[in-house]
Structure formats: C-alpha cells, structure tokens
Amino acid sequence: MLPTLNAKPEPDTQSLGKRSMLPQRVLTALAVGIEGLFGSGFDQLLLDLPINSWVGPVPSGFGLHLVTRDEIQHAPRVTFEMARDAVTRNYRYDQQRKATEALVERLEQHYVIELDDPTQ
Template structure:
C-alpha cells in the first residue's frame, strides 16, 4: 500500500490521468447519453489508464494500482465537472491558452504526414536561400593594440608594404591576439561576432590576395590579407535533407493551424468595440 501511495504522489502520473480525464469528459460532452450527474468509467477508459501506466512504468499495474488509477480519474472528473459548472474556466487566460494549444495540437496531428524526397526537393527549390551554403571568407590578420603600445601610422604602413612584398613573416609581425591570426571559412556574422560589424563590413569589400588596412576593430588596429572568398552556393540535397524535412513539417503545421483558425473564425460575427477617438466600431468578421 505504501508503494501505491508513493505512486499516486508522482506528478507525471497526475498529468497522465488528467489527460485521460479530459479525453473522457470530451466524449461525455459531445454525445455520451450518460446523465449529467452520473460518472461512468467504461472498460475502455480503464484499459486506456492501464496502457498509459504501462507505457510510463514499463509494466502492467496491479489490481490495487488500477483501482487507485480509477479513483484518481473519478476525483479529477468530479472536480473538473464542478469547476465547469461554477464557471471557473471563464475569463481565465491560462485555461484559454491551454485550450487554444489543444486545438492547435489537433491541427498539428492532421498535418503530421511525412514528406517524400520529391516534395522535399521541391521545397528546397522554392526556398534556395534557406538551404544554400552561406558566403564565407578566409583571412590572416596582424594585430596592433590600441593605447600606449599602439603603432604609429608610418610603422603600420611600412609593415604592410613589407608583408605584401613577402619580406616579413606575418606570424612574427604585430602583437599576439587571443582570438588568433588565421581564420578559415567564416561567415559575415561570425566575423562580426569576433571583430565587430564595421570590421565585417570592411572585410566584405576587401580584395583577396593583398595585405590591406589598417582597419579598426574592438581590439585595436589590424592589417588584413583575404586569402579566399567563397560565394553562396547550392548544397547537395543529401546534406540539407534533414533541415528541409524539419522546415517542411513546420510550414505544413503553420498552414494547417491557419486553415483551422480561418474555418473556425468564419462561424462568428466579431465586433471590436469603439476605442477612444475612433468614429465607429469595427466589424472584423462575419459568420457564414
């Protein structure tokens, strides 16, 4: 009995039982001919409670555990019905939001169809910007700190010419930078995260193959040589299939939710009361 009581205190069990209760009450409210003051726990509902228990705990419930599940089901049902009768669900933002989520979940279930490769290929073709390789840049920088140790413009220009002529090794020039000196295949946003938006905008215009600068970042002053620039490119379908599938499913669910909302909204005449300063009230929906 102690184990049964411990089990009944599990929040997960309460959540599962409440879900079963809501399903049962929905059936009761949408066509069950049971009297309003009568609660019938059918064999099917008991089997559902047992199945949920088995999925959660990886074993079948004992007779006492099944009796406890049914008691909890009835308790929830009683409080739920009495709460509805008292109007406790009205004007409750949390209840309204939860019911909306349940309605949207119904639409999600209807949209939960796995796409074929042909559908995914068509989706990728319709949204090439989402699934193409982003432009990237590779570069080397030589760093000069700001402040008392800052190099003057003449020294920086002299070093730039030496680097461009190949008479000075970039790895020994300037000062060490914790972020590093060589950067490979960085997107513009990644450059901006490290060096700032102004530096990223500058390097986006820099000509590859020569040492250029000086350019300022949040760290200080830099000389920069862009070694490679890769433009946006189409990626192999196999590389983007998983991402395309996730976005396809998301788009389908959004469309299903919008379609459900539009259909349900058409049943209502919706009036928005006149706001201060407005001349008339607005009718924003008419039931068909």
C-alpha cells in the same frame, strides 16, 4: 609594416604585430562568424579589400588590424527543399519540448512538493 607584409615571398607573420586572443588567421568563415570574432560590420569592411594584398589599419571592436584576404566565396542560396529536413527536425523538437512542458505542468497540479528544512 605593410611593405614588409606585401613583400614576396610573404614573411612569417608569427613574429609581427601584437599578440591577442584573436586568431591570427581565419581560413574559412561565414560572415556571421567573422562578425562574431571581430565585431559588427567587420565582415562588410573585408568585402572592399583587394585580394592577396595586406591593407590597414582596418578597425574592429578590438582595435586596428592589418588584414589580407585570399578570396570571398559567396554562399549558395538555400532553398526550402535543401532545408526541409532541418526545418522538420527543429519543428518536431519544438513540439516535443512544448508537449513535455505541458505534461510537467499538468502533473505538478496533482502533487505537493515538500522540502525538508535543511536548518533542522
């Protein structure tokens, strides 16, 4: 099947192979997304593959695959300045959640909650 896949022009891959719940094509994904789809370590196997050439079988948690990769784009390093707003927002959310939980605990100490017996 690899010679068929590597033929030019590229054949229609819809009719080749076994169908599964996995996506037939992953256009753009972070390594963690690839790992989430195909299992631990699959993203690392893709790093060593040649560009624009079908190869395989490549093992994953779901079995063996024939794969091709167009390119790998390395994500830019995120500096604290770039993440400052998200970090601040998450910190404030976490502090608000903790304050709400503490308030609920304090209020619960002043009340008795009685439930009617539904069998009566």
